[in-house]
Amino acid sequence: MMIRMKRARLIYNPTSGKEEFQRKLPEILDYFERAGYETSCHATKKAGDATKAAESAVNHGFDLIIAAGGDGTLYEVVNGMAEKPHRPPLGIIPSGTTNDFARAIGLPLRNIKKSCEMIVRGEAMPIDIGKVNNKYFINIAGAGALTDLTYEVPSKLKTIMGQLAYYIKGIEKLPFIRPSHVRIETDEMVIDEEIMLFLIANSNSVGGLERLAPSASLYDGKFDCLILKKTSFPEFLRIATHVIKGDHIKDPDVIYFQTKKLKASASSNVYINLDGELGGELPIEFTALPKHLKVIMPKK
Structure with a gap:
């Protein structure tokens, strides 16, 4: 046979x-x-x-x-x-x-x-993914001026310089970052204020930074959400230095929480970034889909 x-x-x-x-x-x-x-x-x-x-x-x-x-x-x-x-x-x-x-x-x-x-x-493990209207993301969703970087860096520059290309673009944009007025609603809370960016993380690695969402898990059926309130340029740099140790989530200008679902809307045009790709414009609803996709992982 x-x-x-x-x-x-x-x-x-x-x-x-x-x-x-x-x-x-x-x-x-x-x-x-x-x-x-x-x-x-x-x-x-x-x-x-x-x-x-x-x-x-x-x-x-x-x-x-x-x-x-x-x-x-x-x-x-x-x-x-x-x-x-x-x-x-x-x-x-x-x-x-x-x-x-x-x-x-x-x-x-x-x-x-x-x-x-x-x-x-390896071993096929069922993991959570996120759903946004009719699109899906496996790692990160975000909004705000800083999240624009991933689709503003030219592909040729990324090929030549790698991840350094993102940091160069980020430094170039920092002085021009402006806050957006955003309303975020979950079953647990409502946040309505001017923010610099918000991130919805499915894993703990974002932009090469492994402690940006330190409590994130692919198996808990929840998003880890991080919101940076309106800050001055010096305050932003101070918070950025804390990210390396994961201490930024304790900062009074940072809101960090977990949720299974959230709605986000804005008073102006705010675009969503899904895993580094342009994913639409607010208002949008985000939903966690528990154990939706099997991904081959290294065996423990």
């Missing part, structure tokens, strides 16, 4: 990181074939490609979907899978600039070979 090989669909961004992934593609495909996966691949060419490719892979009954790229590629793949009644496990090869989610779950960074080995030998 012939044993059927499992089928894997590899969806990759050929321009992510420093384009190392594309150079190693033949040996990556060979590795998965030897591990028992009949593997085909799809190279993204424009925004939305990874979402369509992931949706097609689910519809065609693939046993494993692999997202290779940065947070943007992962975001699109998650959106292609999240609505489906049957969702195969998702493997991740982090080859982008920041790789926030991969960092949060302890995946090998900047090591494609080890990432492939982890997918084959």
Whole structure:
């Protein structure tokens, strides 16, 4: 009796990181074939490609979907899978600039070979994701001037300079940051005031900072929310230095709480960032979906 090989669909961004992934593609495909996966691949060419490719892979009954790229590629793949009644496990090869989610779950960074080995030998764990109207995010949602950075940095600059490109853009924008008047409603509280930004975290790694949401968990069915009130430039810099130790959540200008659902509205145009991608404009409702997606993790 012939044993059927499992089928894997590899969806990759050929321009992510420093384009190392594309150079190693033949040996990556060979590795998965030897591990028992009949593997085909799809190279993204424009925004939305990874979402369509992931949706097609689910519809065609693939046993494993692999997202290779940065947070943007992962975001699109998650959106292609999240609505489906049957969702195969998702493997991740982090080859982008920041790789926030991969960092949060302890995946090998900047090591494609080890990432492939982890997918084959790892364990599929059901994790929470967030829903925003008809879109989904796996790691972070945010609003405010600082969250614009991820889609303002040119892709070529990210390829050349990596995560440093975000910090350069951030320093450039700091003197021009202006607060927004936002109303945030949960079952537990209402916040109505001028803020610099708010973040809704599913994991503890945001923008390469691993203590920005220190209590966040992928398994508790809740968001960890952080709001920075209206502050002066010197106050902002003071709070930023506390982020390194995770002490910022005790600052009187920071509001930090957990919730399963929240509504956010604004008196002016405020745009939402979902896993580094433009995700719409307030008003918006955010909902946590507990254990909605199986992601392959390193075995404990």
